[in-house]
Amino acid sequence: MNMAPPPFLLLLGLLLSSPLFATQVIADDCAAVKAKYHCPDKKHRLHLSFDDGVGSVTDKVLDILKREKIKATFFVLGNKIDCSQYSSGKSLTLCQQRFKTLQRIKREGHDIGSHGYQHLHHSELAANELKQTLLKSRQILAPYLTTEPPIFRLPYGDGWFNRKEKPLAMQTLKQLGFEHIAWEMTAYDWNEKFQQGDKILDNVLDQMCSGRGRDGVVLFHDGVHENEHEGRLFTANNLARWIPKMRCVADFKPLLHFKKKLKKR
Numbered sequence: 001m002n003m004a005p006p007p008f009l010l011l012l013g014l015l016l017s018s019p020l021f022a023t024q025v026i027a028d029d030c031a032a033v034k035a036k037y038h039c040p041d042k043k044h045r046l047h048l049s050f051d052d053g054v055g056s057v058t059d060k061v062l063d064i065l066k067r068e069k070i071k072a073t074f075f076v077l078g079n080k081i082d083c084s085q086y087s088s089g090k091s092l093t094l095c096q097q098r099f100k101t102l103q104r105i106k107r108e109g110h111d112i113g114s115h116g117y118q119h120l121h122h123s124e125l126a127a128n129e130l131k132q133t134l135l136k137s138r139q140i141l142a143p144y145l146t147t148e149p150p151i152f153r154l155p156y157g158d159g160w161f162n163r164k165e166k167p168l169a170m171q172t173l174k175q176l177g178f179e180h181i182a183w184e185m186t187a188y189d190w191n192e193k194f195q196q197g198d199k200i201l202d203n204v205l206d207q208m209c210s211g212r213g214r215d216g217v218v219l220f221h222d223g224v225h226e227n228e229h230e231g232r233l234f235t236a237n238n239l240a241r242w243i244p245k246m247r248c249v250a251d252f253k254p255l256l257h258f259k260k261k262l263k264k265r
């Protein structure tokens with residue numbers, strides 16, 4: 001019996017697999033993305049940042065960034081890679097894995113900043129306690145911080161959002177030589193109500209393209225601060241799908257493109 005496919009199917013297969021067809025599909029997809037979010041022809045500029053790691057999904061995020069040739073910034077919690085807390089057992093093994101991932105982040109050319117030693121409301125701390133915890137995060141992360149001055153992002157935007165009423169956290173960071181890095185856009189990927197379909201992508205592209213539009217740093221999460229061993233699964237599982245759509249309307253830039261005060265260490 002002759003099992004060869006009919007000629008029209010062969011022709012269709014050839015057409016679908018041709019580079020010309022693939023380019024056209026991408027162009028059509030991008031036209032749809034641009035129309036959906038009302039983005040201008042001129043591309044925005046974007047930098048991805050990830051808070052609350054090092055998490056169990058950070059390696060997956062790194063794989064995606066590597067494939068897409070994107071350099072991002074990771075704001076790491078000191079206690080997640082401080083393996084001196086554990087003497088043995090599963091916690092030590094997991095900590096050692098996270099520590100290896102931290103080394104990989106640096107090796108692959110991303111930027112690393114501190115998110116504190118613990119995920120605290122820093123503006124609620126007394127002056128001495130605040131200073132001690134900031135120094136502890138710097139001490140543990142020092143070999144891995146990639147910029148001069150070293151960068152820091154306060155958890156909860158705390159002390160940055162409310163810096164007029166509670167200036168101590170921002171003042172102390174400055175005294176200790178940290179540069180605080182906030183964000184221009186936020187994915188709200190920590191919020192479960194957005195963890196479905198493309199709602200997180202919608203959050204980013206709506207902020208980027210609506211009104212006068214925004215360029216700059218976007219806040220994502222690769223860790224779950226309440227649980228040191230967890231990662232933001234939904235973000236890690238969907239990032240590979242979202243990046244090409246972001247690329248339709250934005251060019252990815254390194255952190256130093258936006259933060260001219262910083263130098264690479």
Ligand SMILES: [Zn+2]
Nearest residue numbers: 051052155156
């Ligand atoms: Zn955080």
